[in-house]
Amino acid sequence: MDGSADVVVVGAGAAGLSLASRLAGGPLDVVLVSPDTPAAPKTWCYWEPGDGRWDPVVGARWDLARVHGPDGAELLLPLAPYTYKMVRSPDHERHALDRIAAGGVRRVAAEVDTVSDGPEHATVRGRDAAGREVVLTARWVYDSRPVPPAAAGRVHLLQHFRGWFVETARPAFEPGVATFMDFRTPQPAGGVSFGYLLPTSATRALVEYTEFTRDVLSDSGYSAALRQYTGDVLGLPDFTVTDVEEGAIPLTDAPFPRRVGRRVFRIGTAGGATRPSTGYTFAAVQRQVEHIATALAAGRDPAPPAAYGRRHLWMDQVLLRGLDAGEIDGAAFFMRLFDRQPTARVLRFLDGATSPREDLAVMGAAPLGPMLRTLLPG
Numbered sequence: 001m002d003g004s005a006d007v008v009v010v011g012a013g014a015a016g017l018s019l020a021s022r023l024a025g026g027p028l029d030v031v032l033v034s035p036d037t038p039a040a041p042k043t044w045c046y047w048e049p050g051d052g053r054w055d056p057v058v059g060a061r062w063d064l065a066r067v068h069g070p071d072g073a074e075l076l077l078p079l080a081p082y083t084y085k086m087v088r089s090p091d092h093e094r095h096a097l098d099r100i101a102a103g104g105v106r107r108v109a110a111e112v113d114t115v116s117d118g119p120e121h122a123t124v125r126g127r128d129a130a131g132r133e134v135v136l137t138a139r140w141v142y143d144s145r146p147v148p149p150a151a152a153g154r155v156h157l158l159q160h161f162r163g164w165f166v167e168t169a170r171p172a173f174e175p176g177v178a179t180f181m182d183f184r185t186p187q188p189a190g191g192v193s194f195g196y197l198l199p200t201s202a203t204r205a206l207v208e209y210t211e212f213t214r215d216v217l218s219d220s221g222y223s224a225a226l227r228q229y230t231g232d233v234l235g236l237p238d239f240t241v242t243d244v245e246e247g248a249i250p251l252t253d254a255p256f257p258r259r260v261g262r263r264v265f266r267i268g269t270a271g272g273a274t275r276p277s278t279g280y281t282f283a284a285v286q287r288q289v290e291h292i293a294t295a296l297a298a299g300r301d302p303a304p305p306a307a308y309g310r311r312h313l314w315m316d317q318v319l320l321r322g323l324d325a326g327e328i329d330g331a332a333f334f335m336r337l338f339d340r341q342p343t344a345r346v347l348r349f350l351d352g353a354t355s356p357r358e359d360l361a362v363m364g365a366a367p368l369g370p371m372l373r374t375l376l377p378g
Contacts, residue, residue, distance in 0.1 A: 003108075004137045005031040007296070008124050010112050011144035014044060014089070015268025015285045017096035019142055022053075022293045024103025031136060032100060033124060036109035042089040043163070043206060043245060045198070046283040047082040047347050053286065057091035060200045062178040065343070068195075069335045070183045077180075077343040084178050086198055086206075087282070110134040115143055117261030140302055142292070143260075144268045153254030155320045156214065157191060159279035162222035163208035164230070165243040172236055173199030180338075183331035184233045185225065188213050191323050192330025195229045206245075207234070212323060212330065216248055249279040253317040258304045265304055267292075273307045276316040278350055284308070308352035315363060337362065 005028075009020045012034035020032040052058075062084045067075045100107065112126040122141040126134045179197035187193055191213035199205040209225040211217070217225070230236045249269075256272040259265055267273065273284040284307035295302040308316075322328030337346060341362055348354045349362045 002135045003031070003106075004121070005029045005106070006139050007031070008033060008122075008136050008138040008141045009144070010034070010115065010124060010141065011268075012093070013039065013144055013268065014042075014092065014282060015271075015273065015288070016142070016144035017093060017100075018285055019144075019267060019289045019292060020105050021096040021099040021103070022289045023296070024099045024105045026103070026293075026297070028296060030105045031108055031138070032105055033108045033110055033112055033126065033134070033136065035111045036129065039089065041243075041245060042247065043198075044087045044089065044092070044282040045084060046087075046280065046286075047079065047084045048283065049081040049083070052085070054085075054087055054092065054095070057087055057095045058085045059088055059091065060086045060175075060198065062176060062198075064177045066177055066179045066182070067335060067338045068179070068182040068184055070187065070331050072184060073335070075335070075338050076177070077338060079343060079347070082344065082347055086200075108134060108136070112143075112145070115141055115264055117264045119262065122261065122263040139263060140296070141264045142267050142304075143264065144266070144270060147256075147266065147270045149250075149252060149254030150257050151255055153252045155253055155317070155324045157212050157251040157320055157324055158214065158216060158248045159210060159212055159251050160216045160246075160248040161196070161208050161210040162226060162244065162246040163196070163206050164226055164241045165206050165245075166204070166230070166236070166239040167242055168203045168237050168239045170237060171202035172234075172239075173197075173202055173205045175199050175201050181334055182229075182233065183335065185209065185229055187331060190214070190326045192334070193225075194331070194334075195233060197234070204242075212251060214324070222246065249274060249281070251276050251279060251320060253313070253320060258306070265302075267304050271304050271307075275308060275350060275352075276313065277319050280350060283351060311356065311359060312349070312352045312354075315359065340364070 007028055007030045009016050009032045023030045063079055065077045110126040110128045114125045116123045121137045124136040182195035185193045193211045196208040196210055209229055258271040267288050268285050274281045288304040291305045292302050323330050
């Protein structure tokens, strides 16, 4: 199969589907290329003020959040003007594909092998399920497939987790309150661990065990951690596990360039949309998508913007090094951060939207000596 388009979007994860659906119905000829194979379901969470583009498929939302310290101390945090929202990937995909079909975006089911740049157009080559070659040319190509960083960084941690979707026989959860971080879990020597609880009703919730460390756990390790958290910490009554999800998100100071050719760009995690200090990605993807769509409509260079500024990435780098080296107590740091700063400021910081003065206040939650030691060569 051969063809041409104004824009080719490679990959049908959160970033690829978000961009293709945002461009649907517009004046540009857009093609979405991805294998016709189902992906494992994922849960994406983000915060935003008021209504948003993905509200039709938001499965749950919260206006309050909790953070628990290792000693049991509890912070109850009003999130206003923000709302914390949860979207499941099958719902996101269904909604995006409906918009794509209605908006005239063409879909090509193929595994992409190469994306090559050129002065007048870029070329995407791959093969469909029958082994036939697929060649597409486009003025602009946005590649959302995962890639390793362009160069080595000084620290490479993972946000790795396993979550159980649980249902209890009697009420056990507060549906209006999300638990962002619960540090009443055994803490690793280098890094940090915490529980994460998203109740969707009084009897249903997503319960996750998460670590920011170098290595993933074994299957039995995650199971033991979740049993400890649901039993010893939460004290849940008998429950049924209705679904399981797991993943590993890179937390690194290594670079993920967005522009990889005159006409070829990367978006999503491959384009630096994952916040190194937290793993949050979905909201940054939407900012990239909106910028790209606006630039294309205006006839400007449609390169994706940096998801986070250099100052915020530097601060993330210092934090990650400190966690990795055991210089920073992660549980104490995040507890102080939420305790000493307005919650809205913390959320703006995590979005990379705070001013230098606000950043100084935020980083005041970290102990100065350990933070400075992370800057030493090594």
